[in-house]
Amino acid sequence: MTRWSxxxxxxxxxxxxxxxxxxITATLSDWFAPDARAVPEGVFHLPVNALHVGGSGVSVLIDACDPALYPGAGQAGAVSACLGRAGIAPEGVTHVIITHGHHDHFCGLVSPREGPAFAGARHILSSLDWSNGSLTAEAQAADGKAADPAALERLFQLGLLDIGDSARPLPPEITLIDTPGETRGHCVVRIASGGEVLYFLADLFHVRAEIDDPTLCPVWADEPALRASRRRIITAIRRDNARFLCSHLPDVFSACAFAKASC
Ligand SMILES: [Zn+2]
Incomplete structure (x- = not known):
């Protein structure tokens, strides 16, 4: 039975x-300062979403956790098999965007036994989350799940990981926007076509309470940087009259979601 579809x-x-x-199963009171308002109590189950953007000449994957490491959504199996069940040919993926260097966003990209899931794709990560052939200590330390950078190190050794600028340009419909705070290298993805815009905000917001009150920041974040990134992106979403979604929320939101936001 699938909790999310x-x-x-x-x-x-x-x-x-x-x-x-x-x-992810989490107690949200562990994620926010004890005096934080409006944080729901109790244990929460949050999805770990990956995104695929497809179209004529476009096949781009954004993030990918390993369903075996993050179980519970009823979709056990390799990431490429999940794509296949959604009718997407894994071998057609040209780019994999890793929004930031936290484990739940990249650990499904390399299988210890079978190697890279997308050997024909360029993998893209911000230079600000990378140093000396591995994730920065900052990116690893901020991840409560005790990040294992092995998957990214393997992609780097195989020459499949582009740090900063991609060796193969992204399709023009897809733009990366630097949004430091969750990590230094965290980025948001803007997808635009035919006058419509969708933002994938990754971990700019984790739970609904942060969207309602964008001053609410998790304890591991660089709070001034995260709040500044949120201000910029909220302005951009309103300007574009865009929809948006996040890594750990099941809903697709409209710009109206920020109606009561003051940040
Ligand atoms: Zn995450």
């Missing part, structure tokens, strides 16, 4: 497929 969203001529590959 695969969703498909049309953005102009593109089809965006939301793949809830795994699940």
């Amino acid at each position: 695969v969703q498909q969203i049309r953005v102009g001529a593109l089809t965006v497929t939301v793949l809830p590959l795994g699940e």
